[in-house]
Structure formats: C-alpha cells, structure tokens
Amino acid sequence: MNTKELDKTYVAGTYKRFPVEIVSGKGSVVKDPSGKTYIDMGSGIGVTAFGIADDVWQKAVTDQISKVQHMSNLYYTQPCAELASMLCKRTGMSKVFFCNSGAEANECAIKVGRKYASDRYGAGRHTVITLENSFHGRTLTTLAATGQDHYHELFQPLTPGFVSVPANDIDALRTAAEKYNAAAVMIECIQGEGGVVPLNAEYIKEVREFTEQNDIIMIVDEVQTGNGRTGMLYSYMNFGIVPDVISTAKGLGGGLPLGATLISDKCKDVLGFGDHGSTFGGNPVCCAGAISILSRIDEDLLESVREKSAWLFKTFSSAPGIESVSGMGFMIGLTTTKPASEVVAKCMENGVLCLTAKDKVRLLPALNIPMDVLGKAIETIKNACV
Ligand SMILES: *Cc1c(COP(=O)(O)O)cnc(C)c1O
Numbered sequence: 001m002n003t004k005e006l007d008k009t010y011v012a013g014t015y016k017r018f019p020v021e022i023v024s025g026k027g028s029v030v031k032d033p034s035g036k037t038y039i040d041m042g043s044g045i046g047v048t049a050f051g052i053a054d055d056v057w058q059k060a061v062t063d064q065i066s067k068v069q070h071m072s073n074l075y076y077t078q079p080c081a082e083l084a085s086m087l088c089k090r091t092g093m094s095k096v097f098f099c100n101s102g103a104e105a106n107e108c109a110i111k112v113g114r115k116y117a118s119d120r121y122g123a124g125r126h127t128v129i130t131l132e133n134s135f136h137g138r139t140l141t142t143l144a145a146t147g148q149d150h151y152h153e154l155f156q157p158l159t160p161g162f163v164s165v166p167a168n169d170i171d172a173l174r175t176a177a178e179k180y181n182a183a184a185v186m187i188e189c190i191q192g193e194g195g196v197v198p199l200n201a202e203y204i205k206e207v208r209e210f211t212e213q214n215d216i217i218m219i220v221d222e223v224q225t226g227n228g229r230t231g232m233l234y235s236y237m238n239f240g241i242v243p244d245v246i247s248t249a250k251g252l253g254g255g256l257p258l259g260a261t262l263i264s265d266k267c268k269d270v271l272g273f274g275d276h277g278s279t280f281g282g283n284p285v286c287c288a289g290a291i292s293i294l295s296r297i298d299e300d301l302l303e304s305v306r307e308k309s310a311w312l313f314k315t316f317s318s319a320p321g322i323e324s325v326s327g328m329g330f331m332i333g334l335t336t337t338k339p340a341s342e343v344v345a346k347c348m349e350n351g352v353l354c355l356t357a358k359d360k361v362r363l364l365p366a367l368n369i370p371m372d373v374l375g376k377a378i379e380t381i382k383n384a385c386v
Contacts, residue, residue, distance in 0.1 A: 025052030028369045039377040041363045042355040049251035051366040057254045064288035079287035093262040098282035102223030103137025105247035105259035113184025113217035127180035131167040135193035170206040184217040189235040192224035195358035196333025208241040219245045227251035228297040231306035231329030254293040258286040321385030333360040346384035
C-alpha cells in the first residue's frame, strides 16, 4: 500500500486530508513525492514559525537531542529553565507551566483560574465564561470551553462549569459572570478557528477592566495568535492590556509539540507541588527549539511581519473575487466570492497550500517568508479567486 492507502486504512478517520503527501521542504516551500513544490501558506496551522527544516531551529534541536532528549520533571534541565525565563522577561509574567499542546495549555490556565478563585473565595466560584464562536481545544474540558455547539453534540456530558456569551457584548459577559459567580473569563483576541475574527479593541479593554474590578481571572488563549503571529509577540499586546494568564502553543515549538501557560504575579503561587504536571512538559529538545524561535522573534522580525501584512491587506482588499480581508499580522482570513474550498483546491493545483477557517480562506505563512515567495503565493491566490 502507498502512504495514502495505509493512512486511510490504519489512521483514525478524524482528518479530512487534502490529496497531497509532503516528503520534504525548506523554509516556506515543501515538496511532494513527485518533486512538485508548493508554497506553504499554512505553516502546519501556524506551527512552523520559521518554516520547514529551518537551519537555526534544526541545529538547536539536534544539538540538544545529542545531549539529552528527555529527563523526567524530577530533575532540572537548562532549556526548560531558560525558556521559562525568556517568556517571563518578554511578557512580564512570573511563572510558566510547560505542556505539549494548546488544549493542555488551556487546561492548565483553567485550573489556575479555578484554584485562584477557590483559594480566595471558597467553593462555588468555578464557572469559566468563554465566547461564542471560540475554539479552545479538543479535550473534554476545552471542548466545554469552546463556544461552538457542533463540537459538543456527540460527546456529552462535557466538563461542567462553562458558559459562553456573545462576543463584543460586555453586558452579556457581565450578566453571565454575576449570575454564575465566575472564576475566570477566557478569550482569543482574534478567533482563529472561528474564521479569523478579531474582537473589538474596545471590548477587549472592557473585559480587562471588568475582570480586574471583580477579581475574575482573565485568560487569553494565544495558542494560534501568539509567538509573533499577529505582528506582536502576543496578540494581547496589540490591545494595551495585560491578562492574568496566557496560554500558548502552536508556533512556540517551531514544529515540535510544546505548550506553555504563562502565569502573572497575582496568580504565581496558585499552583504548588502536585497541583499539576506533565510527563513530557518542558522537554529539553522542544524547549531548545523554542529558545531558537523566541530569540529570533525580535522587534525587527515583528516589524517585518507588520509591513508584509499591511501589503497583503492592501493587495487583497482591491483584488477581484475577494470581498473582505480580516485578521492581523500573518493571521489572515479572506472572504471570497467563490467558495473557500474551491479557492484552496485551485491554489493547491497551482502550487500553493492554504487553509480554511469556517467559510474563509485562511493564511498563516511562516514569519520569515521571503518577499519574493510571498509575492508568488499572493499572485496564485488572487488568480484562484476570480
Ligand atoms: C489550535 C488551537 C487550540 C488547540 O491546540 P492543540 O495543540 O490542537 O491542542 C486551542 N486554542 C486555539 C485558539 C487554537 O487555535
């Protein structure tokens, strides 16, 4: 059997795959078995922040693999400690818990929110308010947090204690938080899976003010928006707020599984010995790779993302067949006249890999995609839209 047949036979049928197999790549260009090349405008859903087989990342990872690939969390390892300190310095947060995925980073964030509330206010204050159309992961708890009913139906009962309210409606959030005695509020500043939908800047500020005034923990899910994706290190930095807890993953590991929950000074002692854990969390290879990623997401790189993004917005906004452009930085949603799936199929035929999100074409290119490669991809995408 070939790869496609083996996969169809033996891999659980949870993914509707495109009819393409990728065998190798470099930077923003990947190759199928026949040697056909594609420009990768999806970056493994915002994961390969510096592209495929990036030299600097690869060296960091292979150097660490040849030293020690894993130790249990009963021992200290340098990459884990260093990455935590870098994350805290860049965000002003005080502590980091490491795990392996976005859903797990959110699980930890939720545990921090609930434990903070119970430490301070006793039992009964445990509800987490999330937003409709959000996406927070696939575990039973993060599904409960995800404000989209179609993810829920088949898996009842989900973890109780989650209520979702319409986005950009501060009164709805206030009312729900009061009615349910909320411990925490969790938002994505730009809803990714929900269709690249940014929240209103004013609303984000109002959520921060309200949660601060009421000692409710504000969690920002930066799994997709984080690590330079929006042209700032974390998307909340675009909105002049500082959350209590930040969850991130996807781009942080540059392609290896790594999630992190960043915990502010206010919550830094909430998790103590035995309160949480993860066998692979803080794995030295993943962390060494992440250090090589994070240290290159500097002001120059972020500025280049913002500049290229401004050009993308401008180009797409005036392109025939594209009705509107949403998002921020290198997290872009296109509302196209043709169905998104048709545009994506056409792009694939012509050597460009794009994503969809709801009914939009979604683009999450590598942060370091060269201008000429980006230009070529944009031409192909524009042509596919008419
Ligand atoms: C992808 C994503 C998750 C889930 O991350 P996994 O690594 O798949 O568990 C959670 N939240 C947001 C906003 C995401 O985009």
